[in-house]
Amino acid sequence: FLQPGRRVLATYSPAYWSTKHCPTESIMRILLTSSALVALFAAARRVDAFAPVPTLAVTGTTRASFASASSSSSSSAIFSTTEAPTEAAANGAAANGDSSSLEDDNPYLQRRPRPEYIPGHIPDPNYVRIFDTTLRDGEQSPGATLTSSEKVEIARNLAKLGVDVIEAGFPIASPDDFNAVQQIADTVGREVYDDGYVPVICGLSRANEKDIAVAWDAIKGAERPRIHTFIATSKIHMENKLKKTPDEVVDIAINAVKFAKSLGCDDIEFSPEDAGRSEPDFLYRVLGAAIEAGATTLNIPDTTGWNMPWEFGEVIQKLRDNVPGADQVIFSTHCHNDLGLATANSLAGALNGARQLECTINGIGERAGNASLEEIVMALALKGREQFGNTGKLYSGINPVHITATSKMVAEYTGMKCQPHKAIVGANAFQHESGIHQDGMIKNKSTYEIMTPESIGLMRGESQSGAGIVLGKHSGRNAVFTRLKELGYGDLDADKLNAIFTRFKEVAEKKKGGLEDEDLEALVSDQAGSINDLWEVTGLQVATGMQGIPTATVTLMGPDGVQRYVAATGTGPVDAVYKAIDQIMGVSVELEDYSMQSVNEGIEALATTRVVIIPKEGGPNEMGSTHAQSGITSDRKFTGLGSDTDIVCASARAYVSALNKLLTFSMRRKKQQTEEAAADDVDDVDAAPAPELAGKTPVAVCDGELC
Numbered sequence: 001f002l003q004p005g006r007r008v009l010a011t012y013s014p015a016y017w018s019t020k021h022c023p024t025e026s027i028m029r030i031l032l033t034s035s036a037l038v039a040l041f042a043a044a045r046r047v048d049a050f051a052p053v054p055t056l057a058v059t060g061t062t063r064a065s066f067a068s069a070s071s072s073s074s075s076s077a078i079f080s081t082t083e084a085p086t087e088a089a090a091n092g093a094a095a096n097g098d099s100s101s102l103e104d105d106n107p108y109l110q111r112r113p114r115p116e117y118i119p120g121h122i123p124d125p126n127y128v129r130i131f132d133t134t135l136r137d138g139e140q141s142p143g144a145t146l147t148s149s150e151k152v153e154i155a156r157n158l159a160k161l162g163v164d165v166i167e168a169g170f171p172i173a174s175p176d177d178f179n180a181v182q183q184i185a186d187t188v189g190r191e192v193y194d195d196g197y198v199p200v201i202c203g204l205s206r207a208n209e210k211d212i213a214v215a216w217d218a219i220k221g222a223e224r225p226r227i228h229t230f231i232a233t234s235k236i237h238m239e240n241k242l243k244k245t246p247d248e249v250v251d252i253a254i255n256a257v258k259f260a261k262s263l264g265c266d267d268i269e270f271s272p273e274d275a276g277r278s279e280p281d282f283l284y285r286v287l288g289a290a291i292e293a294g295a296t297t298l299n300i301p302d303t304t305g306w307n308m309p310w311e312f313g314e315v316i317q318k319l320r321d322n323v324p325g326a327d328q329v330i331f332s333t334h335c336h337n338d339l340g341l342a343t344a345n346s347l348a349g350a351l352n353g354a355r356q357l358e359c360t361i362n363g364i365g366e367r368a369g370n371a372s373l374e375e376i377v378m379a380l381a382l383k384g385r386e387q388f389g390n391t392g393k394l395y396s397g398i399n400p401v402h403i404t405a406t407s408k409m410v411a412e413y414t415g416m417k418c419q420p421h422k423a424i425v426g427a428n429a430f431q432h433e434s435g436i437h438q439d440g441m442i443k444n445k446s447t448y449e450i451m452t453p454e455s456i457g458l459m460r461g462e463s464q465s466g467a468g469i470v471l472g473k474h475s476g477r478n479a480v481f482t483r484l485k486e487l488g489y490g491d492l493d494a495d496k497l498n499a500i501f502t503r504f505k506e507v508a509e510k511k512k513g514g515l516e517d518e519d520l521e522a523l524v525s526d527q528a529g530s531i532n533d534l535w536e537v538t539g540l541q542v543a544t545g546m547q548g549i550p551t552a553t554v555t556l557m558g559p560d561g562v563q564r565y566v567a568a569t570g571t572g573p574v575d576a577v578y579k580a581i582d583q584i585m586g587v588s589v590e591l592e593d594y595s596m597q598s599v600n601e602g603i604e605a606l607a608t609t610r611v612v613i614i615p616k617e618g619g620p621n622e623m624g625s626t627h628a629q630s631g632i633t634s635d636r637k638f639t640g641l642g643s644d645t646d647i648v649c650a651s652a653r654a655y656v657s658a659l660n661k662l663l664t665f666s667m668r669r670k671k672q673q674t675e676e677a678a679a680d681d682v683d684d685v686d687a688a689p690a691p692e693l694a695g696k697t698p699v700a701v702c703d704g705e706l707c
Contacts, residue, residue: 114197114397117164117224119267120296120329122355128380128396129164129356130373131332134410135184136167136204137370138360144414148180154413155188157406158199158361162399163373165200165356167228171218172211181218189222197397200267202226207256216263227260228299230271233278233286250286257293269297271334276302276311280318288324297330297356298323302345305338305368313348320353332356335371337363342371347379351388361410362418362425374403374424378451404457424456435476442482471515473508480504480520489524500524507606507645515606523643534559534660535585537652542573552576554652556584574651581652585659589613592637596647607647609654611640615662638662 115123122129135151138144146154151168158166166188168181181203189201201222205211207229219225231242231253238244244252253270260268270290272283287298300319302312312335320326333349333356335342346357363372377398384394407425411417420427430453432438440447453459471480480501484492492500503523508515515523539555550573555565566583570576578591593612598605614635638661642653 112162112395112397112399113195114162114164117200119226122330125355126393126395127355128350128384128394129330129332130162130377130396130398131165131167131202131356131358132158132161132163132360132373133167133334133358133370134158134360134364134373135180136169137334137358137366138362138364138410138414139169140366141364141369141414141416144364144416146180146413148176148183150413151180152183152187154361154406154409155184155199156191157402157409159188159191159193160399160402161373161406162197162397163199164397165202165226167202167204167358168219170204172205172214178214178218181215182221185219185222185225189219189224192223198223200224200226202228202269204228204230205256207231207252209256209259212256212260213263216260216265220264224267225265226267226269226297227263227265228269228271229256229260230273230299230301231256232274233272233282234274235279236277237274246282246285250289253286254289254293257290257295261294266296268295269299269332270295271299271301273301274303275300276307276315277304280315280322283319284322284324287319287326291323291325291329295329297332298326299332299334299356299358300349300354301334302336302342303334305336305342307335307341307345309341309344309348312345313352316349316354317352330356332358333371334358336365337368337370340368342369343375343379346371346376350380350394362407362416362422364410364414364416372423374400374407374456377403378424378456382451400455401457429453430458434474435479438475438479442478471504471508471520473505475504475508477501483520484524492524503643507643534663535656537649537656538563539565540577540649540652542576542648544573544576550576552580552648554580554584556581556656573648577648577652578655581655581659585656585663587659587662588616589659589662590616591655594651596650606643606645607650608641608643609647609650611651611654611658613638613640613655613658613662636665638665 115127135146135154139146139151155166155168166184168184169177171178171181181201185201185203189199192198201219201224203215203219203226205215205227212227212229215227215229216225219227231249232238233249238246238249242249253272257268257270270287272278272286275283290298298319300316307315312333316331316333320331331349331354333346333354335345335349335358337343342363346354346359350357357371357376359371359373359376360369361373363369363375377396377400380394380396381398381400384396386393388394404425407418418426421429423429430449432441432448437448441449445452471483477497481497484497484500500523504515504520507523536557537554538557540552542550542552544550549569550571551567551569552573553565553567554577555563557563564584566580568576568580568583570579574594582588590613591611592614594609595611596607596609598607614637617635638658640654640656640658640661642650642655642657644650644653
């Protein structure tokens with residue numbers, strides 16, 4: 001995941017890097033985008049997901065592939081949740097310098113061997129070319145403008161993915177577009193991997209000589225340049241936009257393809273824009289003429305996302321059956337997502353014989369976007385060998401382990417974030433909050449995941465219990481208790497676990513996005529959830545502001561099960577709450593220390609409050625502590641912790657926790673004194689009464705009535 005075009009030492013071994021293999025004069029220029037950083041951190045956690053870079057081949061401007069060609073293996077093995085190589089084995093191979101072993105055993109890095117690239121022909125009828133138009137159609141999304149350098153970086157990641165064709169842009173659109181396409185053609189388009197792979201670099205043009213000439217000037221430096229020219233063929237477009245007759249459109253299409261061929265381009269793609277709404281007979285005519293003129297790929301766009309999958313599949317089949325010369329070209333699909341069917345339509349096209357599928361990273365594009373590359377690729381990887389009828393066992397040459405990094409890069413550079421529930425690359429794609437799902441994931445990940453996140457380059461590691469477990473309000477006990485064990489709290493008894501789970505549910509109801517590990521640990525430390533608590537905060541309401549007097553109404557449930565409430569004022573909301581609690585519990589203490597910290601970041605972060613209290617001298621709970629060695633008596637201190645998304649509630653819980661400790665200790669000491677007096681038969685010593693658990697002034701509520 002280091003940015004391509006740099007010389008990189010490849011072996012992952014501390015010993016290797018600390019010796020002469022990493023000379024000080026070597027200079028590595030690394031552009032660390034956020035996506036690259038994510039990948040680097042992931043690599044640090046899971047070495048087995050990355051293979052060493054082989055030796056650079058020398059063919060023009062060359063570069064190494066991230067994984068050499070491998071033998072054909074069942075794609076299902078790549079995505080099985082049970083067949084991934086163990087981390088120990090991978091680390092062992094790396095430590096021993098056995099890169100071939102690591103590479104052979106790691107299915108995520110095995111670049112599928114692809115047929116020889118021939119314009120207009122694919123030697124293997126089951127191979128599906130992936131045509132990426134992120135840099136052209138994707139950039140046409142409102143607000144998704146990319147700079148030239150950003151386009152080059154994205155193109156390099158597309159080459160890592162192994163896309164067959166990169167549509168680098170629309171050169172005639174602007175000087176910057178021309179320069180970006182030319183730069184991609186002259187760099188990425190000439191970087192040949194050691195398995196012979198180099199992406200086709202394509203430039204889009206309208207069906208006129210000026211556009212085509214500019215496009216050719218931009219892409220001709222690539223090893224494999226392609227011109228993509230188009231003209232609308234639907235009645236509504238010809239009459240209202242072009243103001244052309246069908247005969248004129250056919251002539252324009254023929255002349256465009258012939259002119260592109262006359263420039264020396266032998267790889268020409270022709271698209272009848274809005275083919276999904278075009279008359280079939282006219283499509284047969286114009287496409288047959290384009291083939292005769294020299295087109296090698298016929299792209300069939302569902303420009304407005306109008307077709308149903310069965311309709312679009314039928315269009316492809318009828319074109320293959322009725323267009324003269326159809327067996328001499330590759331049929332392609334270009335589907336838009338206006339009805340949410342772009343991926344489905346593209347796969348329907350493949351089912352009916354299309355062998356090039358046009359798509360974009362994250363599905364970005366005009367209006368509702370395009371077919372999503374990651375969805376198409378993973379659908380073919382998982383179902384291509386079983387669900388495509390008589391067309392064969394379809395597959396692509398994509399190395400999916402680079403999907404996540406490329407998706408993040410495109411989202412960052414375009415400013416178009418993926419919706420959380422986006423298939424494959426959405427933030428929630430491999431996360432589970434439902435308690436039933438979490439239970440299944442903990443027992444066997446295949447219960448709710450049809451592919452592993454590692455297969456697309458998302459190294460989940462041990463986070464979220466290694467199963468994408470998001471602890472939220474829908475989570476069950478198994479998920480919470482499992483995560484507590486993983487955090488080192490496996491020795492908690494059942495009652496304590498139940499108390500923590502109860503508090504977890506209370507907090508999860510308020511906190512969006514689920515609880516992090518730090519939140520869960522804060523709940524463990526939250527003594528307000530202890531099963532030995534005498535008093536519990538059951539209600540709290542405060543009113544405060546610059547103009548009024550801070551007032552708090554607090555309701556506590558005592559050890560007798562009776563709820564008591566008091567309203568009090570103070571210098572601030574927390575002070576008012578504490579004074580109300582003092583009145584209910586009948587205690588007299590001094591607050592020696594009060595501190596609060598956020599467990600994590602964000603407006604909804606959990607707050608943890610810590611208080612230290614000391615019984616007031618002469619008060620009902622006065623007690624001292626004698627140092628065992630010095631004999632000095634000092635005031636005993638009691639500490640309490642409380643956690644909540646509401647800082648006032650957290651403060652109340654912490655204060656009640658400390659007071660519960662004080663009262664419990666006082667009761668225990670009085671009991672001990674009584675027992676000692678009885679043992680000594682001191683009849684004239686009247687044991688002091690147990691401390692009052694409630695003050696003398698609170699209002700008690702019994703069964704809804706004042707008592």
